[in-house]
Amino acid sequence: MNKDTDNKLKLRNIKPTAMRQLVYDVLSKQKKALSLIEIEQQFENVDRSTIFRTLKTFQDNLLIHSVDDGTGSVKYALCDEDCTCSLNDLHIHFLCTKCGQTHCMKSMPIPNLDLPKDFSFENANFVVKGTCPNCK
Amino acid sequence: MNKDTDNKLKLRNIKPTAMRQLVYDVLSKQKKALSLIEIEQQFENVDRSTIFRTLKTFQDNLLIHSVDDGTGSVKYALCDEDCTCSLNDLHIHFLCTKCGQTHCMKSMPIPNLDLPKDFSFENANFVVKGTCPNCK
DNA sequence: AAAACTTTGCAACCTGATTGCATAAACTTT
């Protein structure tokens, strides 16, 4: 029971159960975004659906955000502490086609767009694919 | 056997079977991008896997491109005649959260990006979500 | 400590995508 993890969860109004702390710790130790299955594989005996619901709780409470990088599995990454998952917090994600890792490019906001008349902007998913520094 | 459809296929080196003509016609009658299942539903007695393989053939031969709009099903749309599915041909896609339709915004190219050092750009998927003129 | 609520584990299910294999159709060669 890590006091620090504990607080991170409480700050987002998430009751810090053992399970949730474990999942949080897995996410916080990674620079890249992780899929449900990848998180599951970090454990021996934890059920997929429990992790699934944990991630749902995290996302509902803005502790994590998800990316659909087109690989067929949604990836999850921790939000910054001040993140409210609103337009300002949207950023580009980068999928390395060599190693398959998906990175949050938190320094790259989604660019402003002039949509044609009568199209409204609510949200966006911008995934750039290429080779990451590791695989270069 | 529409002579016009026939030619469109031949131009892309696709043998114009009856099946392929039908699928092509469905796609060409739509402004929006269609999923495999949506295409299947346009027919009475055509097998899903046949359409699946038809779409694969079309995509391999640059007749169509696909979009992963995050809805869980990949959408397909015809390419322009001069499209080579290269970087220049990439464009934004718009998913209406009300009606679920996905539109090719062919007039909106993927914006240029300054990726951090040692990240290379190969491809991108940029889906904007919001309300379309129809649902406004 | 009983009642009420929340979290977890397990099995089952769902949906879209994909494959193996046999048949049918189209094309080539003799």
Next chain:
DNA sequence: AAAGTTTATGCAATCAGGTTGCAAAGTTTT
């Protein structure tokens, strides 16, 4: 035109990721 070869189609089966129902275990409230 018949035989041989290649390609396309249909059907059933499988896969993968995601999601749900339900009962047991754990927590919190009364």
